[in-house]
Structure formats: structure tokens, C-alpha cells
Amino acid sequence: MQERRSNADRRQETRAALLSAARALFTETGYAETGTPEIVARAGVTRGALYHHFADKRALFLALIEAEAQAIAASIDAASLDATDPLTALRQGARAYFTAMQVPGRVRLMLIDGPSVLGPDEMRRIDADTGGATLREGLAALPGVTATGEDLAALADLVSAMFDRAALASAGGNDAGPHAAMLDSLLARLA
Amino acid sequence: MQERRSNADRRQETRAALLSAARALFTETGYAETGTPEIVARAGVTRGALYHHFADKRALFLALIEAEAQAIAASIDAASLDATDPLTALRQGARAYFTAMQVPGRVRLMLIDGPSVLGPDEMRRIDADTGGATLREGLAALPGVTATGEDLAALADLVSAMFDRAALASAGGNDAGPHAAMLDSLLARLA
DNA sequence: TCAAAAACATTCAGGCTGTATGGAAGCGAT
């Protein structure tokens, strides 16, 4: 019995299987420690399929990171829609980011392996393509923030660094309480 | 002609040669892209020497990172000795950190490859063993900071994240001005 | 229905890591 599938379907299915298997293994074992034989075995295909869909291991990882970044940005957008004043909007966005980053493996993908494998520049680009502007606008709306242009971008970058560090602190079963609370009070000082 | 060297000398010399060669290649090409054959060729020894002194490639990298962290901490300590009031002390420490992180390759070693190869936990341990306490004390001395214990540690971690991000922004020939200035004004708000 | 293209499988070459084995040089005791 041979099930007749369209090329588009086949393509998308194996791509999804590869991305899913790669995500599982990369988050469990790390990028460098995970081999492509392992990935394709888990995905139920061969290495030929992998190298047909992706130029190399790095390209597979890049596709994974981009999908993950979009999922995170979508979560934040969905959560911070009902904004009353700028500060609570920012706080809601921060909470949404933390909960989004608690999805298993996300910290490792986005904050550890991502910058190392893809480089900081590419990670910045990905961030800019997904949710980068949101934070800038959220900060600019705060009454205590007068920065614009480059200064505003720098401020957003610094605040984003604190978000990331707080998310990192909450990984591995650690208590995120102190970091999140402290970050919240720092944001309150900005307003 | 055979130069008679003591075992202690031989050991330290080849170790230094290996660490120096590894530092050069890791900073130029990155950890994953640098092979041990390349390292030992540059150091003028063989892979046998490398695996005699270090358990594996990771252990060599670890020794390198620890030495680098101590060098950075030493630079900061040396620069922030003449402290008048807490805020300027912190500012001087910040400036010292930025100049220390402008040594070529340091950003890549400490902020990109380090966390990926050694893991965030080990990087935290290294930071705690070198200059971790300095920042906590400097922040605690600020009049506007009332946090203690876990909260103080969380604040120091968040501020440290901003330092790192600012240093990262200044890497690759980018202009560090906006980040450094913005960070400076944020620190002033804390006091 | 049939050629062309897409999707996938298999094979191959090169390189790298870590280990095991071998040799040379220093060290301590006699």
C-alpha cells in the first residue's frame, strides 16, 4: 500500500519531522553534542533528506531558532494586547516573556547555543525581525524615558539583556523570584 | 646541543605555548571551528602534549577562560582602587570593565563561546571565583540600593548582564557610545 | 504516458577527537 502524497505535503512533513527531532535533541544534549545521524534517526528519515532540505547542520539550527523566536514573539503579542497604561503593558510583556521562556529548552536554544552557533549579529537580526521593535516602543511610552533613536535602541538592548539574564536564572529549576521581582522594580523606576 | 630544562620548566612552557596558541585560534576562528591539530601546530608541539596536559579540548578551553577571567578581574581591581564616593567607584569599575573587554577576542571568549562550551553554571562559578563579589559590594554601597542577600545578588546579576551586553555591543568595531552612556545614566538613577 | 524535476537514500572522502602505545628525558635513592 502506497499512500500518494503531494510533494508539498511530503516536503512539509519531513521538514517538520526534522525540525522536531532536532529541537528535542538540541535541547536535551546541545548543538555540538548532537550529530546529524541521531537527528535523522529520530525523525525517521536519512541524512540525505536532511541535506536536501537544509544546506548544513547550521542551517537546520537557524530554521529552528527562527521558528522559536517567532513563537516567543507571538506569545508576547498575544498577552500584552490589553494595555491600560505603559508601565503595566511593559510588565505584562515581561511576564509573558518569562513564561514563554519557560518552555523546556528555550533558554538553551535562544540564549546559550544560539549566539554561539549563529553569532551575535545573526541573533540580533532575528530579534529585530520578530519582537525587537515591541520592547523599544514599550519603553518609549514610559513617561520617564526621554531617549530616542540610538539611545532608545541602546536602552532597549540593555533592558533586553536583563530580561534574558532573568530568564537564564530561572532555568535549570532555579528560583526566578528574586530576578523577576528586582527587574520589575527597576522598570518601575524608569517610569 | 641539548638544553637541559627542568621538568617544571618544560611543563610550564608547553602549557603556556598551548594556551597562547589556543587563545589566538579560538578568538580568531571560534572554539568549534578550531581543531586540536591546528592548535598544536601553532604551539610547536604535538597532540600528545596537549592530551598530556589537558583531559580534552574542553579542559584546555576551561583553563583559558579561567585565566582570562582572572586577568579581567585584576584590571578592574587595579582601576577602581581610588574610590571617593560609591557611585564614581562603580562608574570607574564600569569603565575598567569595558576597556578590559576591548582586548581582542575577550568578548567572544567570555560572552559567546564560554557559556556555550562550559555552560552557564560553570561560567557563574568562574565569575563568582573572580570578580563576582566586587559588583555586589559596589552596588550595595549605593545610597539608593536597599537590597540585601538574594535580592542584592539578583540586582548584581541584572546589572552584570547590562555590562556584558554593552561590551558585546562595542565588539566588532561597533560604536559603544550609546550603550555605555545609557548604562551610566541608569546607574546614576540607582544612587 | 512519459520525460523532467523534486524528494529522498546510499556511498564516499576527508578530518577530527580521544585513547593506547611507545620512547626520551629528568628525578630520587643507593
Added chain:
DNA sequence: ATCGCTTCCATACAGCCTGAATGTTTTTGA
């Protein structure tokens, strides 16, 4: 001084992985 022991280092080997090249099957479109 020399002899066993240890340290230091070099060479050889086995296993694995990556990416490219080559084959095979399935789908597509005319």
C-alpha cells in the same frame, strides 16, 4: 654514577561525524 621510576611528550590507531557526490524512487505536468 647508575638504575628504577616517573614525568613529559610523540606516534599510531579506532571510531565518529560532516558534507558532497551519486543513485533511486516518487511526483508532476504536458
